[in-house]
Amino acid sequence: MPLPMFCLLQKALLLALLCLLAWLPGAAAAQQRILEKAYWTDTSGSATFEQARAAVYTPYSDVLSKGFSRHVQWVRLRIAPLPAEDGDALVLRLRPVYIDQVTLFDPVLLAQGQAPASVGDRTPWESNQFESLNHNLLIPAQTLERYIWLRLQTTSTQLLHAEALTPREMLREEHTLWLVYSALLALIMSFLLWVLMVWLRDRDPVNGVFVIRQMVLLIYTACFLGYHRILLADWVTPAAQDTVYNWLVLFTTGLSVAFEYRFVMEYRMPRASRWLLRALLVWSLLAMALMVLGQTRQSLQTNMLLNGVAVLCMLAVSLRLKRPQASAAHGASYQLPPAVVCGYYVAVLLLLVLNVLPSLGLLSGTLYTVYGVLLYGVVSGFFMTALLIVRSRKAEALRQDTANRLYLSQQQLELETQRRQDQSQLINMLMHELKTPLSVIDLAVKTRERDERTEAYVTRAIDNMKAILQRCVQTDRMVESPFQPAMEALDLTPHLRQWLLDARLPDQRLVLHLPDRAPLSTDAQCVQIIVGNLLDNAIKFGAADQAIEVRLERAEHPTAAWRLQVANVPGPGGRPDAQKIFSKFYRHAAAQRISGTGLGLYLCDGLARQIGATLAYHPTDTHVVFELCLPI
Incomplete structure (x- = not known):
């Protein structure tokens, strides 16, 4: 329970007790x-x-x-x-x-x-x-x-x-008594509302049973104090009021026993203790049966005996209580320490001794005997409300922890599932992409005559295998261990010219639109990998007889940046799916016969984010266009 709420409960109980103590001197004077x-x-x-x-x-x-x-x-x-x-x-x-x-x-x-x-x-x-x-x-x-x-x-x-x-003393006493009674009823109502709000949040069965018991106890207390005689005087006969009150006595005791039973049943206990608690419930039903049969005195006496015996039994049971072992059923619940439960029943026992024994004629009565039930309702309600709120707070923390653990487990499971899918796709891709180069190498080994053409085939096959493996390694490094980009000031134009020269494309296939200078701060190696993959993508999947356009221009909106566009006319493989184009292992169905890993654009998109750039797909009616936006 939060400290402010606990302090509020303490102050409320202290106020009620002070009202009671302020009223007692007047009662003592009346005895004179x-x-x-x-x-x-x-x-x-x-x-x-x-x-x-x-x-x-x-x-x-x-x-x-x-x-x-x-x-x-x-x-x-x-x-x-x-x-x-x-x-x-x-x-x-x-x-x-x-x-x-x-x-x-x-x-x-x-x-x-x-x-x-x-x-x-x-x-x-x-x-x-x-x-x-x-x-x-x-x-x-x-x-x-x-x-x-x-x-x-x-x-x-x-x-x-x-x-x-005297009439004057009686009037003063009655005013004081009304204040004391109002404070006690308000206190019992506050216990009910506090636990009700907790129950509305967590729907704990123990809290729900306590709310029902507290509602009946509130009505019983009001009738015990005599409010029903005033409120129902014009509608219900005195005999009917007496009958209703007798049943309220039985229901209050029965619900109290039912609540205590439900409260301790969440603990581990000997089998005999469980049977003892069930016997108390049967005892309460027996008292009600006697009332139905018209044996009012015997019913009320049986009920009063139950009040005393039940507390003794609950105290004996609490001495053998143990917290339940951790399991799925109790993983998100919290049980108070058995010592705390035992202390609660000791306090209840001491309170009820003042009421039960005199009511049975076994002890001389005092003024506290008359109001012993009220004292029990207030003090036990205070302690049980505090205990239930503590229990609910702890249970909520456990549920939150369990939910967090479940969420993390689900996330780990999803990551593991995704990893296995990626591994499976990687293996399938490698088997598909390496099969052709290996076949070329195998055929070249078996060929007795080796000429320049055969060596060129072998060299190209080895280059393809290297490119595939290198792309896989680059992707794995980017995913598994994000790096810190090495940002440096550079002029992008000469770097682009050198990278395009390394691509060894015929001059007629490459159309450049580059400014004289393009100063910016970025990671040159990352940009080189991105440009290389975009060019490789345009060469493989573009029309073989059409030019590839590379355009670099400065943009001021929404922020100052250099926009690098690589555009090509679609080849036999067609246009890629805009929704999946940057997904891992994505390849268009019509492009399956062309060698590739399906990792190039995924790698480019990841590297672009690492250096603070953006990579987007902006197709036109005639061209496939990829645009890399590099902040200046």
Whole structure:
């Protein structure tokens, strides 16, 4: 992960935690108005208020945590006296939101003839006497200590956090709570968007599963905080809302297990570990099956057990993880070090202990117990988002490296293929071109009488063989080891006259149009080879009874240069193909009977580029014209 992005994630998490810490002092102050908390378990579930009032209560602190019990819990709260200047009422705020029903029994209200009031996720949101995301009830304030009783009945885990606040304190607390909740939801949303953007780029299945899980977790978190009760109050009944929330709990856990399963399956692990992970998926399906059968409490309890057992299993599995061996399947992917994965599961385990054990009734609850799921969602989301982004960056680098290696391999393969084709064409050309000179030499050896004519044939055959081999050597040197041209100042006109004289052409076949002087800076040897090949080409493939024109003139546009043109009337071989004329081993079909390598013009074009010149083919209606443009 780039350092700026990682720092941004750190700051976002720190902001959320600061909001949470800023809210906790207010929650602690609210507890000062409740002097004592105690509970009594109604095993029959049918005790009256008078029976509950006379029962023996067990004191507890902070949060009541009785696990998934079928029994009804009665909670007795001793309320501190409230000075007259602080108002005449107190608001009881009850959390978490998912408890089914809490009924208030206040002797003062009962004496006034008011019936017991109930709140919970099975009651309409309007039943709350103070508009809030949480359940709340109003009780009259007294100048003396007194007791009130709450009757708790729920199919979910029996967690209850009760607070007493004045209306002003409640309003301030709610504003703070809204800010904290908004920050947490924004943080979870940011994790979702970051990984979603990464997934849109690389389509990594692990990132895709995380995005789905994070979407469900975001919806679940909003419902856990109570937003759904406000948003759906006018359209969905409380019972339906409760059912939807229960299924969200199951889906969130199931998708979390599925994500962790998909995440670690890219590593090597013992077969037993794979079966253990699959058993966790089956466990999640079992919890859903119980919900379908109407066993809500058993389903939620099974799901809560899965939360604890799954983290322990994932931690145990991570201790045996090994990175996959390099292969075609994993060549472009990246797996985090197993030690990092193990550290992640240790952190998740420590977080869930605060929520799972109290939810099962195995540990006393605290305020963090109520919000343990949120803490898990934020912290685990932060770490997993960071890990997945690091993983995606590394995987992208590996894919890029693999693509570069593949490209280089393809280039090398193409070069090797081209080299083999060139070798094959060279061998075929040599066999074709050397066959005739060798036949002439063989015939001369077998001839008993040797005269000047025979010696001339042999000499010409040897010259042809030398020319063929020399052209092959020159081409190979140009292709395999590009040279540094030896640029020098010279007058091209006398050099051209000497090179044309060396060609030994009859005067009537050569028509020259040369200036008196043609000063320039170039590589004389390269220009000589080019001119020699152009003349040789004109002699071989031009009409034998027509003149060859050589013209040298100065041009000023587009840049100052000397233009050397060699023109001839086409011979029996016809005109060359303009698209292929400078290709290696190209020879016109009608010119196959004429001795040649097919390398001359290819060599000329390459040498021209080496010295900064250009060689072009500009045919006219009557002539084949090659033009060499030499910069001055």
